[in-house]
Amino acid sequence: MEKFAVSVMGHDRPGILAAVSETVFGLGCNIEDVSQTILQGEFAAIMIVARPPHVPLAQVDAALRERLAPMGLGVFVRPLDEGWQPAVPGEPFVLTTRGKDQPGNIAAVTRALAQLGCNVTQFRAVLLPAAEEGEEMVMILEIDVPQGVHHRVVRAAVAQACQPLGMEVSLQHRDVFENIHRV
Amino acid sequence: MLSDREVLSTLSMVKNEHLDVRTVTLGVSLLDCARESLSAFVDAVHARIITQARDLVAVCDEVGERFGIPVVNKRISVSPVAVAAAPFDARGMVEVACALDAAAREVGVDFIGGFSALVEKGMAKGDLALIEAIPEALARTERLCSSVNVASTRAGINMDAVALMGRTIKATAKATRERDGLGCAKLVVFANIPEDVPFMAGAYLGVGEPSSVINVGVSGPGVVRKAIDRAVAENPGIHLGELAEVIKRTAFKVTRVGEIIGREVARLLGVEFGIVDLSLAPTPNVGDSVGEIFQSLGLGAIGMPGSTAALAMLNDAVKKGGAFASTRVGGLSGAFIPVSEDRTIAQAAADGFLSLSKLEAMTAVCSVGLDMVAIPGSTSAETLSAIIADEMAIGVINKKTTAARIIPVPGKEAGERAVFGGLLGEATIMPVHPNPCCEAFIRRGGFIPAPLQSLIN
Numbered sequence: 336m337e338k339f340a341v342s343v344m345g346h347d348r349p350g351i352l353a354a355v356s357e358t359v360f361g362l363g364c365n366i367e368d369v370s371q372t373i374l375q376g377e378f379a380a381i382m383i384v385a386r387p388p389h390v391p392l393a394q395v396d397a398a399l400r401e402r403l404a405p406m407g408l409g410v411f412v413r414p415l416d417e418g419w420q421p422a423v424p425g426e427p428f429v430l431t432t433r434g435k436d437q438p439g440n441i442a443a444v445t446r447a448l449a450q451l452g453c454n455v456t457q458f459r460a461v462l463l464p465a466a467e468e469g470e471e472m473v474m475i476l477e478i479d480v481p482q483g484v485h486h487r488v489v490r491a492a493v494a495q496a497c498q499p500l501g502m503e504v505s506l507q508h509r510d511v512f513e514n515i516h517r518v
Numbered sequence: 519m520l521s522d523r524e525v526l527s528t529l530s531m532v533k534n535e536h537l538d539v540r541t542v543t544l545g546v547s548l549l550d551c552a553r554e555s556l557s558a559f560v561d562a563v564h565a566r567i568i569t570q571a572r573d574l575v576a577v578c579d580e581v582g583e584r585f586g587i588p589v590v591n592k593r594i595s596v597s598p599v600a601v602a603a604a605p606f607d608a609r610g611m612v613e614v615a616c617a618l619d620a621a622a623r624e625v626g627v628d629f630i631g632g633f634s635a636l637v638e639k640g641m642a643k644g645d646l647a648l649i650e651a652i653p654e655a656l657a658r659t660e661r662l663c664s665s666v667n668v669a670s671t672r673a674g675i676n677m678d679a680v681a682l683m684g685r686t687i688k689a690t691a692k693a694t695r696e697r698d699g700l701g702c703a704k705l706v707v708f709a710n711i712p713e714d715v716p717f718m719a720g721a722y723l724g725v726g727e728p729s730s731v732i733n734v735g736v737s738g739p740g741v742v743r744k745a746i747d748r749a750v751a752e753n754p755g756i757h758l759g760e761l762a763e764v765i766k767r768t769a770f771k772v773t774r775v776g777e778i779i780g781r782e783v784a785r786l787l788g789v790e791f792g793i794v795d796l797s798l799a800p801t802p803n804v805g806d807s808v809g810e811i812f813q814s815l816g817l818g819a820i821g822m823p824g825s826t827a828a829l830a831m832l833n834d835a836v837k838k839g840g841a842f843a844s845t846r847v848g849g850l851s852g853a854f855i856p857v858s859e860d861r862t863i864a865q866a867a868a869d870g871f872l873s874l875s876k877l878e879a880m881t882a883v884c885s886v887g888l889d890m891v892a893i894p895g896s897t898s899a900e901t902l903s904a905i906i907a908d909e910m911a912i913g914v915i916n917k918k919t920t921a922a923r924i925i926p927v928p929g930k931e932a933g934e935r936a937v938f939g940g941l942l943g944e945a946t947i948m949p950v951h952p953n954p955c956c957e958a959f960i961r962r963g964g965f966i967p968a969p970l971q972s973l974i975n
Binding site: 429431457459461473475477486487490505506507508509510511512513514515516 | 519520522524525526527528529531532533583584585586587771774775777778
């Protein structure tokens, strides 16, 4: 079985996952991993699927497009590169920022992280109603800090990037959250 | 994957509710420093502490930073000096005290505890020398803390030692009279002293403990108070059983923080991890008060009728939540009610809601006892001893730790203010009974026998 990734995106509605899974199942494929989310009514999912060797990827791609296009959904199919290795996980930290929502917040934080080789493994940005005017944005990034980079350096770099934007920064080892909230 | 709520609630606990690890205390055994001459002993003690504790502060800061939870105080506890330095006289004990203080300063810890004696069943030569040395030792040092255990449930109350400690407290107050008797803020008299307390002034390393060990004192009165406030805001009709559950869950979270930090510090220092002390310990900061928890529970001020019941509930809930959170629980583990160190408790005392009598009643259900209570400097040694004896009796009969850290403030009377500074805070001097007739009782001395361990109602 060879593996491929499928991503599907569009307005959220009932039946999207059913349409995708029925189509790939009809071609003898097996869905191994799924991650799905909905943001402001927009649906997005990514799946890792294994296909039998006699079913070409192009056939899967065509079948999915035929089924999903009438539902107004975009689909993207990509073979997995078996020789590719993901980045070596570093030490897991949780970075949070808090400040007024404005263009450039995310770019500033992620650029600072990228420059230090920190990989973002989970990312959420949440808008909170602020006491004063405007909205407040909280970013929660789970990051891997590579070996050889001290967390103090990461904290300083992100703080420097956030300072002109008026964002507060906090960096804590992930173990603290795991220990406090999970038995 | 962590949820938004988990991340945001942890951040809020740290930033807005003063969650911290109150103290990481490195226990250092001095028992193998025994030498024939005083100078050789002092050198050995100094070398031992410097070697063992050199990296303590840096490691605590590093770990606190990595987890985003500050380690507020880094401290050292040593073997009871009355045992380790038993051959030396009082002058020698003062030299040892100065060496301990110098070592503490050198490694950058804020307190070093263990200038201690265990005399519940009798006083040996070293014990007497140490107690005799306490006033001068505490006057000449800055960071040294002293404790004397005068009673236990198994031994009873050594009333000779109680009488001696009354006189010692008076002498200590006099020796530090320019600073409102500050020395007494670093001197505690105990019943049933635990061997692993990380909190000062009672921390020492028991003889049943390893050569070096990390004990952690967690805190978090602010977190508990905010959790109660949130629960009440969501449900104004919430009953006390539900609030006990809220406190229990909060104590669980706070304890987990202490354990993870303690274990990491111990790992990096290459020493054993000892215990987490679950105590809710206040500071003079606003929002970091045990007294405020009483207000959130619905009492106008700590000391009002209902306070003992509220404290009992708080103490028990803290123990329950903490015991589930950690595999190594010890120390005092409960709620501290140190008067001067807690702004709200100090205010309740100043407003007259909290009397010495009510405080004593509350100590039957709290984790320590009469703690940081300023009383008139004119209080006699016998009256001090009688107050101590009452407190010891509560501990001995109830099979719990109790302690008395009372400060007869020289030259000041009830209603005046005593200022100790820093974490030790400040307080209005509480009145003692105007005409106490307890001299004859205290002068009888001897032992109050150990209580019966059955027929316990």
